[in-house]
Amino acid sequence: MSPTSTTGPRGREHALMVSGIGGQGIQLLAKTLAQALTAQGRYAMLGAEYGGEMRGGPTQATVVVGDAPLRALPIVPRADAAILMHDRFSENTLARLAAGGLTLVNSSVAPEEFLADREHVVRVPATVLAREAGAAQAGGFAMLGAYCALTGAAGHDELVATMTALLPPYRRQHAEGNARALEAGAAHVTSVPTAAGALT
Amino acid sequence: MTLELLQGSVAITRAALAADCKFFAGYPMSPFTPLLEAMSREMADASGVCINAESEIEGANMALGASAAGFRAATGSCGQGIALMQETIAEAALNETPLVVFNMARNQQDYYQCTRGGGWGDYRTITLAPKDITEAVEHTQLLFHLADKHRAPVILYGDDLLAKTLVGVDVAPLDLPELPAKDWALDGSASGTGSSRQVWTFAMGKKNDPGPGPDGQWRRVAAKFAEIEQVEARHETVHAEDAETLVVAFGSAAKFAEYVVEELREEGHRVGLFRPITLWPFPGAALAEATRGVERVLVFELNAGQMIDDVRQWAHDRDTIRFIGGVSIDESGLAFGPLLDAPVIRERILAEHAEHAEPAAAVPTARS
Structure with a gap:
């Protein structure tokens, strides 16, 4: 599949939308990706929307990247790819996702029939992978590892360095577990055949 | 960088x-x-x-x-x-x-x-x-x-x-012209000299150094703002030169409108954007010029119609103005609602533009 751009009438920009339930690590995975892309010298934007609750409510984030000053809107009309950490609260993301856009689904929580008819869907049991990696809270990082392995957006070492730097001092103890989750997600998708190609 | x-x-x-x-x-x-x-x-x-x-x-x-x-x-x-x-x-x-x-x-x-x-x-x-x-x-x-x-x-x-x-x-310092020293500032340097400074709305001064008083001060201030109005207006236009439909929007809403205008242009629609960068002074003379050849002026703002007052004051032909904005607040009351979204704005612009762009399909009754 050739690289696509549907985020703007001009310039090649790529938009990823991430959605799920507050507490699944959605904001942190999106910020890690945006930060890693910025560290590569690329133009990145992170748009975040979440309800008043810290946990349990709808949460969503958007990461846009390009190699020139971005024209993307802070609320993107269209996304090129999506990470759905849960089937709940995914409606807005799916409504904006380009036809054929790479879609990662957290198959640990989404039912099997969810998006069964859609193309380019990659099922990643992110919650289970993270638990097996000894980092039950790091499902978001398992998904980010899978996404980056599929798209080549950022390498494992870049992600680990960025993730570690983003953790506040009182959460540094999670760095190793998060790194294992990133690796587990990447290993999962490189071991299964997929039609999804590089998108960035 | x-x-x-x-x-x-x-x-x-x-x-x-x-x-x-x-x-x-x-x-x-x-x-x-x-x-x-x-x-x-x-x-x-x-x-x-x-x-x-x-x-x-x-x-x-x-x-x-x-x-x-x-x-x-x-x-x-x-x-x-x-x-x-x-x-x-x-x-x-x-x-x-x-x-x-x-x-x-x-x-x-x-x-x-x-x-x-x-x-x-x-x-x-x-x-x-x-x-x-x-x-x-x-x-x-x-x-x-x-x-x-x-x-x-x-x-x-x-x-x-x-x-x-x-x-x-990349937060780079702007290269702006140097300004005169603040010889009015209350920095304590003139204390005890008999010519200490005052910052006073009524500007009455002191016995040994009378000020202009409220009448003089407020006339001067009013004249200053009249002068600022002439020199500080800023605006931006996008595809305005040959536009049939000109959208007027400010702030984030203008960014969204610009995105839609670019998209519609690529599809062959003659739409443009006028963006006041300064809300005051309103770039009225520039708007009058930009609206001279257009068939309709669409005002998009996330409120019940406030900037439209300034657009009405300056647009070349007031009868061409339509309001396509509206109040739109999210459920928390703290942020924009669903109207600030490119597909919605696109629909509103096209509803006005497309209807009038094809005379054969035009509705016979005039829109108010």
Whole structure:
């Protein structure tokens, strides 16, 4: 599949939308990706929307990247790819996702029939992978590892360095577990055949 | 150039520090709070002072005091808190104290508030409405310059998206013309000399050094704002030259409108955009010129119709003006609602543009 751009009438920009339930690590995975892309010298934007609750409510984030000053809107009309950490609260993301856009689904929580008819869907049991990696809270990082392995957006070492730097001092103890989750997600998708190609 | 992924509020804070802002005071209110937080984190390292005041009124007056002492100073809130600051802003205008006010607004319902004065007396506030964070970084620096240049309160009209979105930016200091020394500042240097300075709205002066008094002072201030109106208007046009339909929008809404206009242009529609960059002074002469050849002027703003008053005042033909905006607030009441979305804006522009662009399909009854 050739690289696509549907985020703007001009310039090649790529938009990823991430959605799920507050507490699944959605904001942190999106910020890690945006930060890693910025560290590569690329133009990145992170748009975040979440309800008043810290946990349990709808949460969503958007990461846009390009190699020139971005024209993307802070609320993107269209996304090129999506990470759905849960089937709940995914409606807005799916409504904006380009036809054929790479879609990662957290198959640990989404039912099997969810998006069964859609193309380019990659099922990643992110919650289970993270638990097996000894980092039950790091499902978001398992998904980010899978996404980056599929798209080549950022390498494992870049992600680990960025993730570690983003953790506040009182959460540094999670760095190793998060790194294992990133690796587990990447290993999962490189071991299964997929039609999804590089998108960035 | 090194890009850093910064939240808009942090980028604006860095820009204020690049402009040598030394004092900030305010009271938390969403979506202004992240700006106050960023100022409180970063101001001390820049040898400045940030105070979380006990109220908006207190914060604004602290900033006024710091500015009267000769330091670049700022305050901020959202429109609700700036409503409380209006007496201070009016005093700053009438006693000619520079003051930068950040309105990290919840929506676009503060257009009247920032363009019509707001307090008492004959004054206006120069208001810049950036369309995105990159521009907000420039506008912030420019505002500190304009406040000092004109010795007047000025406003940055921001919003929830500008406050909270993160983007890769490079906060580079703007190269602005040098300004004269602040020979009016209450820096204590003239104490005991018999010619100590005053900053006084009524400008009555002292027995040995009488001032112009309220009549003289307020006439002079009014004349100053009339002059500012002539020289500080800024605007931007996109595809306006041959547009049949010209959209007028400001701030973040203009960024969305620009995106849609570019998209429609690529599809062959002759649509354009006129964006007031300064809400006051309103770029009226430029709008009159830009609307000369157009068939319709569509006003898109996230309120019940405020800027449209200025558009009506200046557009070449008032009968061509249509309102395609509206009140749209999210369920929290603290941010934009669903109207600020490219597909929705596209639909509203096309509904007006396409209907009239094909005469054969036109509805026979005139739209009001």
